[in-house]
Amino acid sequence: MASAKTTKKRSPVEIARAAREQVEELLGREVEAVSGVSRDGTRGWTVALELVELERIPPTTSLLGTYEAKLDGDGGLLEVRRVRRYARNQPDPPQEDE
Numbered sequence: 001m002a003s004a005k006t007t008k009k010r011s012p013v014e015i016a017r018a019a020r021e022q023v024e025e026l027l028g029r030e031v032e033a034v035s036g037v038s039r040d041g042t043r044g045w046t047v048a049l050e051l052v053e054l055e056r057i058p059p060t061t062s063l064l065g066t067y068e069a070k071l072d073g074d075g076g077l078l079e080v081r082r083v084r085r086y087a088r089n090q091p092d093p094p095q096e097d098e
Contacts, residue, residue, distance in 0.1 A: 010075050012037045012045075018075035019047035023067060026080060027051065035066065044078065045071045053085065060089040 010018075016034045024031055029051045036048035047069045054063040066084040071077055 008074075010045075010073065015045045015071055015075055016047055019045075019049060019069040019071055019077070022071075022077040023049055023051075023069055023080055026077070027067075029053070032064070040070060043073055045073075045075075047071065048083075062088045064088055 016037050020031045020034060031049045031051055033050040034047060035050055036046075038046050040046045049067045049069060051065050051067060052062055053065045056062045064086055065082045066086075067080055068083045069077060070079040
């Protein structure tokens, strides 16, 4: 007798953990931080991850990359891409409303 596939509703913490593990495995680099998690409609998630791309001395001058990972509702990685590259000691430019 075939059983229906049951999908467990994942929490943002579980999704962030799944994204971190899969991106580390895919890119071969350790994720330093999760900087955002958002629902992508009703079917999936988008997770922003920070990775060290080039270690420098002192560490404040290391280059980091922000990667956007898209996951399905079960936490499976669908897509990953770098959206930003920056030096650790460089803040974002001020926004209009600040």
